[in-house]
Amino acid sequence: MSENTSTTPRPDRVTLFASCMVDQLAPDVGESTVEVLEYLGVMVDFLDDQTCCGQPAFNSGFRSEAYPVAERFVDLFEKVNGPIVVPSGSCAAMVRNYYGDLFRGNAELADRAKRVGDRLFELTEFVSQFFGTDAISGSRVGTATYHKCCHLLREIGVDEQPIEMLTNIDGLEFSPLERADVCCGFGGAFSVKMPDISSAILDEKLDFIEANGSSTVVAADTGCVYQMQGGLRRRGSGVQVVHIAQVLAESIKNSDSPEVKR
Amino acid sequence: MKPLTVNFRSKAAMTLADAQIQQSIEHVYTGFYKGRLTAAGDTPDWEDLRTKGKAIKDHTIAHLDYYLGLLADNVEKNGGSVFFADDAEEARRHIIDLAHKRKIKTVIKSKSMVSEEMGLAEAMNDEGFETVETDLGEYIIQLANETPYHLIAPAVHKSRADVAKLLDDDYKDGDRVPDATELTMMAREKLRGVFERADMSVTGVNFAVAESGSIALVTNEGNGRMSTTVPRVHVAVMGMEKIIPSIQDLSTMLRILIRSATGQRISTYVTMVNGKRRPEEEEGPEEFHLVILNNGRQKLLEDPQMRESLNCIRCGACLNACPVYRKVGGHAYGWVYPGPIGAIVTPVLTGLKDADNLPAASSLCGACHDVCPVKINIPRMLLELRYRTAEGSTDKDERTSSATERGIWKAWRMGMMGRRRFDIGSRIASIALKPLSRNGWLTKVPPPISGWTSTRDFPAISMSSLKSRLRKRNEGSK
Numbered sequence: 001m002s003e004n005t006s007t008t009p010r011p012d013r014v015t016l017f018a019s020c021m022v023d024q025l026a027p028d029v030g031e032s033t034v035e036v037l038e039y040l041g042v043m044v045d046f047l048d049d050q051t052c053c054g055q056p057a058f059n060s061g062f063r064s065e066a067y068p069v070a071e072r073f074v075d076l077f078e079k080v081n082g083p084i085v086v087p088s089g090s091c092a093a094m095v096r097n098y099y100g101d102l103f104r105g106n107a108e109l110a111d112r113a114k115r116v117g118d119r120l121f122e123l124t125e126f127v128s129q130f131f132g133t134d135a136i137s138g139s140r141v142g143t144a145t146y147h148k149c150c151h152l153l154r155e156i157g158v159d160e161q162p163i164e165m166l167t168n169i170d171g172l173e174f175s176p177l178e179r180a181d182v183c184c185g186f187g188g189a190f191s192v193k194m195p196d197i198s199s200a201i202l203d204e205k206l207d208f209i210e211a212n213g214s215s216t217v218v219a220a221d222t223g224c225v226y227q228m229q230g231g232l233r234r235r236g237s238g239v240q241v242v243h244i245a246q247v248l249a250e251s252i253k254n255s256d257s258p259e260v261k262r
Numbered sequence: 263m264k265p266l267t268v269n270f271r272s273k274a275a276m277t278l279a280d281a282q283i284q285q286s287i288e289h290v291y292t293g294f295y296k297g298r299l300t301a302a303g304d305t306p307d308w309e310d311l312r313t314k315g316k317a318i319k320d321h322t323i324a325h326l327d328y329y330l331g332l333l334a335d336n337v338e339k340n341g342g343s344v345f346f347a348d349d350a351e352e353a354r355r356h357i358i359d360l361a362h363k364r365k366i367k368t369v370i371k372s373k374s375m376v377s378e379e380m381g382l383a384e385a386m387n388d389e390g391f392e393t394v395e396t397d398l399g400e401y402i403i404q405l406a407n408e409t410p411y412h413l414i415a416p417a418v419h420k421s422r423a424d425v426a427k428l429l430d431d432d433y434k435d436g437d438r439v440p441d442a443t444e445l446t447m448m449a450r451e452k453l454r455g456v457f458e459r460a461d462m463s464v465t466g467v468n469f470a471v472a473e474s475g476s477i478a479l480v481t482n483e484g485n486g487r488m489s490t491t492v493p494r495v496h497v498a499v500m501g502m503e504k505i506i507p508s509i510q511d512l513s514t515m516l517r518i519l520i521r522s523a524t525g526q527r528i529s530t531y532v533t534m535v536n537g538k539r540r541p542e543e544e545e546g547p548e549e550f551h552l553v554i555l556n557n558g559r560q561k562l563l564e565d566p567q568m569r570e571s572l573n574c575i576r577c578g579a580c581l582n583a584c585p586v587y588r589k590v591g592g593h594a595y596g597w598v599y600p601g602p603i604g605a606i607v608t609p610v611l612t613g614l615k616d617a618d619n620l621p622a623a624s625s626l627c628g629a630c631h632d633v634c635p636v637k638i639n640i641p642r643m644l645l646e647l648r649y650r651t652a653e654g655s656t657d658k659d660e661r662t663s664s665a666t667e668r669g670i671w672k673a674w675r676m677g678m679m680g681r682r683r684f685d686i687g688s689r690i691a692s693i694a695l696k697p698l699s700r701n702g703w704l705t706k707v708p709p710p711i712s713g714w715t716s717t718r719d720f721p722a723i724s725m726s727s728l729k730s731r732l733r734k735r736n737e738g739s740k
Binding site: 025 | 271274275278585586589590622623624625626627628629631632642645646647648649650651652653655663668671672674675677678679680681684685688703710711712713714716717718719720721723724726727728729731732735
């Protein structure tokens with residue numbers, strides 16, 4: 001699905017959709033995303049007016065509230081050309097797979113949304129599809145494992161590509177996580193609405209993380225990163241959970257010869 | 263069966279705290295889920311089979327009236343009778359009347375979720391018929407006076423010691439725990455006599471084949487075949503969606519059903535029944551009756567957003583894959599159908615208002631959709647039901663959201679409709695939470711997100727947005 005298709009021309013300019021969470025809670029992830037893209041020779045534009053795709057309200061059932069926010073997203077991003085990159089599989093899935101449902105009463109808007117969605121890529125999807133999973137060869141010493149965030153895996157279809165990207169980093173000792181494709185229990189508002197169930201699911205995940213023994217857990221969605229890190233901190237564990245954009249950006253910085261592989 | 267969906271939260275909490283059940287229920291992942299994964303991997307045309315299975319069900323449900331008519335005609339041609347029951351009560355009454363008229367004494371039941379909808383075994387016992395479940399798991403559940411925990415493994419939550427206690431009155435805590443074979447032999451000894459004296463059987467239907475008027479039963483214990491051959495009256499019960507057009511379709515559906523359910527390539531028994539015994543045949547019942555149950559399914563059929571749920575073939579794969587089901591267990595869902603499929607059909611069949619927690623109890627991970635043999639998009643329907651409970655979008659009476667919740671989302675929307683508001687709102691939150699944070703994390707946050715910090719630290723909200731960071735970055739590089 002997202003193999004390196006070398007016949008596709010490599011984009012040299014994209015628009016970043018930060019996602020509301022990265023924008024306000026985790027700007028580091030956003031900066032790392034920009035650094036990764038620039039390393040690949042891609043110029044990154046940022047639309048100052050962006051806020052949210054509408055997913056939080058949509059997933060909670062409040063479509064009347066999600067609708068104008070999503071419509072605003074479409075209005076904003078249809079004004080720019082070329083690929084849109086977001087460091088979140090969940091937000092990518094909202095725009096690509098669920099705007100059709102949200103806008104089902106408005107065929108014209110649904111159609112416009114689809115055209116925006118067709119240009120929207122999740123970060124690791126974008127990198128692996130246009131540049132290949134071996135395009136970033138930095139170095140980062142340490143042990144790491146990878147959790148497969150649900151929406152990136154099942155809605156966007158990115159599975160092993162991020163792992164290939166991680167194993168391409170010098171000094172990074174990768175060991176696969178048991179039940180890597182099982183949910184961490186985040187689920188947006190679900191994590192707050194039903195914290196007991198959300199945490200029981202998380203506990204299973206954290207048991208496997210601790211059994212894995214890696215000092216770093218890599219994931220590609222900020223919500224899942226916070227769910228796992230928040231739980232590990234509460235357990236008193238020193239394991240760090242980081243967004244893949246940060247690992248890649250850090251590896252690039254650590255690399256001796258940061259040259260663009262094009 | 264009376265719906266108890268309203269107790270979801272408390273039942274879930276009980277199960278979360280029950281270490282024995284948590285351990286027992288692991289089997290649905292390590293056994294069934296992994297089994298399905300291997301079986302699907304070993305089937306080269308697996309994805310094509312799923313696509314075909316979905317197409318067969320889509321087509322059948324779109325022409326359900328036609329195929330039900332065809333099925334009824336062919337069952338009658340084969341010498342059977344057909345009864346369409348509008349609801350569980352009507353179905354129960356019909357079967358009990360039938361049993362009275364035939365002077366039935368003992369009824370053996372094989373596994374059927376639809377009979378659970380009817381509360382049939384209990385009702386028949388109350389009417390004075392000795393009614394015994396013959397599927398081992400169902401038998402255990404009947405002895406325990408519980409309801410099934412799982413679509414295909416009704417007693418999956420029971421430990422072997424639990425089962426020993428139910429099968430052997432003399433069994434005490436601390437006695438050696440019998441192994442599965444020994445437990446099966448104990449049940450077999452008890453059930454054998456019942457099989458011999460039974461004069462009526464009630465079975466489910468895995469698939470009803472319209473073109474031939476036959477029913478197919480998938481079992482692993484042989485009790486299904488005993489039920490369809492020994493007693494003089496055979497009553498088969500089915501939900502009105504359990505129908506496929508042809509025998510060719512059956513070959514596709516059996517392949518995906520069995521692999522998805524247990525990971526077997528084929529079950530120990532696949533029983534095809536074409537009605538009552540024919541003159542030239544040596545065994546089989548003297549009468550065959552098919553009871554086809556609506557019980558709210560018409561509502562699903564008429565609901566374009568929910569209709570796809572009628573494609574379900576009850577394999578249980580979505581339960582095994584579901585991280586929520588594996589923690590809260592089958593009884594939390596409060597009715598016959600647990601897990602992801604239960605979370606979408608139960609609210610429509612029994613009333614969304616009391617069942618609003620069922621669609622809410624999901625991380626929307628999508629594992630159910632991924633494993634479904636007929637590709638039912640369960641997450642999409644969970645979201646649809648959330649829409650209905652949040653806003654009363656199809657029926658004002660279905661709205662269960664609180665005024666506070668509605669207010670929060672209204673405020674959220676206002677905050678998201680302009681970049682300045684978005685930035686100012688976030689900065690206010692970050693300043694307000696700052697005194698509570700240490701090293702960028704908080705151990706306690708105020709409502710409405712206070713639930714988070716019951717078990718997890720919460721990240722401090724950044725003092726600067728990405729927008730301002732990038733602006734600084736660009737200024738720096740100029």
